[in-house]
Amino acid sequence: MTPALLLALLGLVDASFSGFRAYAGRDARIRKRRATARAALRGLSVGSVLLLAPVLTAVTVLLTASDRATTFDTLVAGALGYLLPLTLYTAVVLVSLLAYFFLPFRASTLAVVIGLGPLTLLRPLALAAACAGALLNGGGPPSLLVGVIAGAAVLCVEPVVHRRWYARVS
Template identity: 45%
Template sequence: MTWVPAQDVMVPALLAALAVTDGAFAGFRAAAGRNARIRRRAYTVTAAGRGAAVALVDLAATAAVSLADLGRRYPALLAAGARMLAVLAPFAVLVVLSLGAYLLLPTREGALVVVVGLGPFTLVRPIVVTGAVAAACLGSRDPVIWAAAVTAAVGVLTVEPLVHRRWYREPC
């Protein structure tokens, strides 16, 4: 039995997990502000699921782009993925910490976290994703790696508008 080195799996697995989790949040945002009912847990879960599903499709597209000569290119793809993670992971940690603070802190302090944390983070998210693509591309001259990085970024950034237009254009 041949073991795959952990680092060979860790980077793509972490990126995929980040993309799907981000997709779930994107689905939530796509549906937010379109259902004014007070009790809407099922609505929110469905929206997050739709976002995650669209993110999975985007991941498949990224994988398809990366498939060309995968054996020879894999180390370079891993390196590019690690550079992306170096940009995305600190941002993800900040978002998770802010979300935790929002959920756990008392009313007023939690609301403050939204204003100074979660709200601005939503605004800078496209910049962070673009930075991750730049980091991935700058360390490589391989156009396939560039294409994979750009495909992944476009996928991540289009989940929310796609889900919104498909399912949540008008209030329900």
């Protein structure tokens, strides 16, 4: 699997997590698995649209480059550097989400408090680490540009989902 596809997959997982987070805490019912799954799907749909921005940026960088082969290699190197911090972050998020969805009520609540809560605060730091990884791995300015746009796109998913579906208290 190419680094770009892996990054897209990680972005979509993060988008689902953002949709879940936009909904979390808005409903006092104990049994709300259907609603949380719907929120995750909403995040996935918004993320799918927003993640077109870095794809279009990468395509534009490639099409406007004087040496497309070198630029492509630079983007691939940057994508590999971007991938490691995000893979680690996403693995921890997935473990926390699996604990939330499949453990008994008390344990799933604990998973949210000690796992998903702090991870929300670490998202921008994980993206900054990914951008640094892209540069350190030889991605250069083209990879940093695509990485920053991708980071901005995934950070926008939760506010968009919140504003569209959960801004009003029902």
